[in-house]
Amino acid sequence: ESMESQLRTFDNQVSYSTVYLYIDEVKTYTQTEEQTRLQRMAGGFVNSLKGIGNGFLDFCVSFVIALPYLVVWAVIIVGFILLIRLIVKKSKKSSEKRALKQQIKERERQAAYEAHLKNMDKEKVQKADTVDSENSQGKEKKE
DSSP: OHHHHHHHHHHHHOOOOOOOOOOOOOSSOOOOSOOOHHHHHHHHHHHHHHHHHHHHHHHHHHHHHHHHHHHHHHHHHHHHHHHHHHHHHHHHHHHHHHHHHHHHHHHHHHHHHHHHHHHHHHHHHHHHHHHHHHHHHHHHHHO
């Protein structure tokens, strides 16, 4: 029992700790010796090109990930555009029909007006003929 008691005492005195260790692999080895300006410019240029390449790859990955959303939006936008075109076509057809009906009505009014003028001219000619014949008959009677 005394040994068990000592074991429990030791267990209580021990503290446990968790240690996290992160290790990153170096992709490109860089020298630690001092570089000339030309070497620094060349290194900076190479790093810029690598950055552009990595950015392009990141863009491609993001594009592929977003592709389903882009397809859905493209379908919605194309459907909306087709609907607008259909509405515009129907609107144009109905406005053309209205304009054609208006032209027909205007032509009918013009034809009716011209017929009315012809009738009035005929009536004037008939009245003038009647007046002339009455005048000529009146002159014949006097003679």
